[in-house]
Amino acid sequence: MKRLVLLRHGQSSWNLENRFTGWQDVDLSDQGREEAYAAGQLLAQHDFRFDWVYTSVQKRAIRTTWITLDALDQMWAPITNDWRLNERHYGALTGLDKAETAQKYGSEQVHVWRRSYATPPPPMSGDDPRHPRFDPRYAGLRPEWLPATESLKDTLERVMPYWKSKIIPRLHDNNTLLISAHGNSLRALIKHLNAISDEAITSLEIPTGEPLIYELEDDLTVVQSYYLREGV
């Protein structure tokens, strides 16, 4: 039996402020740090030992990874960071207040931008200093890979090649992996793992800091998936 643990980062400062975040590199709030530590303690109670850990190149997920591994006393676990596990890029909505944006454009339109499978938000201008082409962490990537906005479908289309080429082979060779990432990169992965339809994925929400366990056969067929904490 193999186990894959998916963990959405703890509450970030912009989750707390209710702002569209996407590729903006905001840190955890105090509550987010506590959630990450509690996730590690819960995993420790259930004797999880990670052979490999995957996370994004965004500090809210990286710090969640560090704090969770610290609580587990497994800071020695190998960690791979990759941009393909980043949050979905929120385009021109990045930084805006979610409630104010709903007042301006209507809550239906904002729901489409937030949760529809294939409709991306309006793109961020290529001149915007926050565009990923100005960010040194993406300097080694092909310019056409860098998004100015993304739908969940676009996010899935960059997560899947990474899942297939890097994480699946590692899962074949090891028993227990942690993927510490973001609401929408994890929704993309869950859509694939649980074969969720384009319609049904619109209502899937993932809580912050709650380990989601996948038990897998040796051939990686999903046996069951569940949140480790009772009642989540």
Ligand SMILES: O=C(O)[C@@H](CO)OP(=O)(O)O
């Ligand atoms: O702002 C974001 O990047 C995401 C996750 O916090 O928000 P949403 O719930 O709209 O996907």
